[in-house]
Amino acid sequence: MSEHAGDLxxxxxxxxxxxxxxDNELDTASSDAIRKHLVACEPCLxxxxxxxxxxxxxxxxxxxxxxxxxxxxxxxxxxxxxREQAHLA
Ligand SMILES: [Zn+2]
Numbered sequence: 001m002s003e004h005a006g007d008l009x010x011x012x013x014x015x016x017x018x019x020x021x022x023d024n025e026l027d028t029a030s031s032d033a034i035r036k037h038l039v040a041c042e043p044c045l046x047x048x049x050x051x052x053x054x055x056x057x058x059x060x061x062x063x064x065x066x067x068x069x070x071x072x073x074x075x076x077x078x079x080x081x082x083r084e085q086a087h088l089a
Contacts, residue, residue, distance in 0.1 A: 010037065011044050022075050039085040 014037045020026050021034040038044050 011041060011047075014038065014041070014044055015047060022078055035082060035085075038082040042086065045083060045086055 014034055017026060017030065017034055018038075021031050024031070026034065
């Protein structure tokens with residue numbers, strides 16, 4: 001199996017789950033699939049905007065616009081890992 005990342009349907013699916021991925025709400029297999037896609041798909045990495053992700057998470061969790069610094073750090077860490085792996089690939 002050597003599927004190419006970048007299929008549009010696949011991207012939509014990934015981006016829908018990105019917030020759950022950041023929030024550690026996905027099981028190991030699902031989050032691994034998301035991470036692998038983000039690593040292989042640069043358009044998704046670009047669309048996976050950190051600020052937007054943080055805002056959405058905060059709106060969902062707290063109903064406010066104050067981003068907990070812990071949450072922000074976790075989002076940034078996840079994104080950094082994905083980006084580093086993308087550059088190494
Ligand atoms: Zn993609």
